[in-house]
């Protein structure tokens with residue numbers, strides 16, 4: 001380990017209230033497994049693209065940082081929780097992380113494997129070495145001493161407490177799967193899994209599968225299932241905007257951004273809807289009603305991403321993918337829909353989305369909303385809170401939003417790094433619990 005700036009202050013912390021609390025929870029192991037570490041630079045939680053981007057930016061400015069990551073690798077969402085056929089659905093220009101371009105040969109929409117390769121090279125290039133298998137369970141600002149205390153649980157139940165001046169939340173918008181409660185789940189008897197566990201339709205060849213949810217995941221999982229000769233249906237409980245991914249060989253996203261330079265968002269939405277109608281037809285005819293608000297206005301207001309179609313709609317049109325209403329309840333290998341109809345299925349894929357996990361572990365007053373775990377201030381102001389707390393990657397604007405946050409955070413920390421870093425170490429060493 002070359003984290004020369006980390007100092008293990010003490011091994012055993014029997015007198016520390018935080019550790020006594022974890023002991024009482026009986027979730028962790030014996031006292032000798034506790035350690036306490038002082039981090040002179042920023043502590044980043046999460047080694048996804050956002051955590052890597054902010055760490056790289058900080059490094060470029062001469063500010064060392066440490067990343068804690070709950071899984072055993074960088075980019076765990078991309079490596080462990082996505083399906084095989086996944087590609088970026090926005091053009092590569094807006095998916096690059098700061099300070100390092102994609103290789104020249106990358107296609108407009110890099111594959112999942114290419115993106116992962118790029119992220120691996122990115123961390124090597126900036127010599128980013130997260131601490132893996134460290135799941136952050138608690139973080140709070142200690143008013144008395146003016147530092148953040150972050151508690152994580154590592155492999156074998158080892159509890160660590162990190163003390164730092166700057167805390168950067170990079171745990172992402174997709175930290176936990178949203179799994180709806182469905183009546184009769186226990187009776188169903190077939191496979192039920194969230195889309196984050198879905199890899200390929202191969203597993204379901206010649207079976208009958210119901211996909212719940214018609215966001216980008218649901219639509220792409222359906223397409224993949226069809227391509228593996230699976231009889232596929234999709235639950236569409238509400239309205240949805242479907243746009244072609246490309247228009248005349250150019251990305252719809254790129255075209256929208258260009259139009260937004262000259263036109264108000266409602267006009268751009270009109271153009272997008274006309275283009276979609278010309279290219280895809282009237283989606284309502286196939287059971288996919290459009291929301292009242294246009295796709296970009298809806299994205300801006302609620303964060304709901306339009307589906308960028310890569311072929312599922314054609315299969316809905318030709319009847320290969322069947323559209324079904326919401327689920328009422330499940331019975332043995334049977335689904336009862338809200339319209340009263342029942343149908344047999346072998347498996348159900350829940351493409352029902354994701355949520356932030358910040359409220360579970362971060363005790364802060366008002367930077368993050370307790371309900372949805374996103375910063376309360378809307379983009380572009382959600383990146384900075386009080387007492388050295390920051391958020392990267394909660395903009396509902398994908399990788400581009402994360403890069404924008406990362407830059408702002410690194411510049412902000414750089415401003416006080418040189419002054420503050422000099423003075424903080426002696427304070428930490430004076431904390432009674434580290435010296436007694």
Ligand SMILES: Cc1cc2nc3c(=O)[nH]c(=O)nc-3n(C[C@H](O)[C@H](O)[C@H](O)COP(=O)(O)OP(=O)(O)OC[C@H]3O[C@@H](n4cnc5c(N)ncnc54)[C@H](O)[C@@H]3O)c2cc1C
Nearest residue numbers: 046048049050070076077088089135136171172393398399
């Ligand atoms: C299937 C899919 C495809 C996508 N495609 C695109 C695309 O093409 N373009 C685009 O711009 N965006 C896309 N997105 C949006 C996506 O949010 C970003 O691509 C990107 O992964 C976000 O990076 P992140 O670092 O903020 O979050 P993540 O990639 O989710 O990384 C967060 C990390 O934090 C870790 N973590 C969470 N909680 C803790 C904890 N308590 N302690 C320690 N570690 C923790 C996680 O294990 C994870 O490694 C896609 C999302 C999904 C789900």
Ligand SMILES: NC(=O)C1=CN([C@@H]2O[C@H](COP(=O)(O)OP(=O)(O)OC[C@H]3O[C@@H](n4cnc5c(N)ncnc54)[C@H](OP(=O)(O)O)[C@@H]3O)[C@@H](O)[C@H]2O)C=CC1
Nearest residue numbers: 087088089180213214215216217218237238305351352353
């Ligand atoms: N190629 C790519 O780059 C891909 C990118 N992504 C991105 O990943 C993120 C997550 O996408 P995704 O996983 O699709 O999640 P989303 O949150 O975008 O979509 C979830 C869908 O599930 C529906 N849903 C939720 N609960 C229920 C329920 N109980 N019954 C029926 N339907 C339900 C929602 O409907 P409702 O709207 O009614 O709540 C919505 O249609 C997005 O940002 C997306 O753009 C995902 C896949 C591929």
Ligand SMILES: O=C(O)C(=O)Cc1c[nH]c2ccccc12
Nearest residue numbers: 090253299305306396397398399
């Ligand atoms: O992949 C996502 O979910 C994103 O948030 C990327 C994104 C940002 N703005 C958009 C507008 C239309 C489609 C996707 C996005």
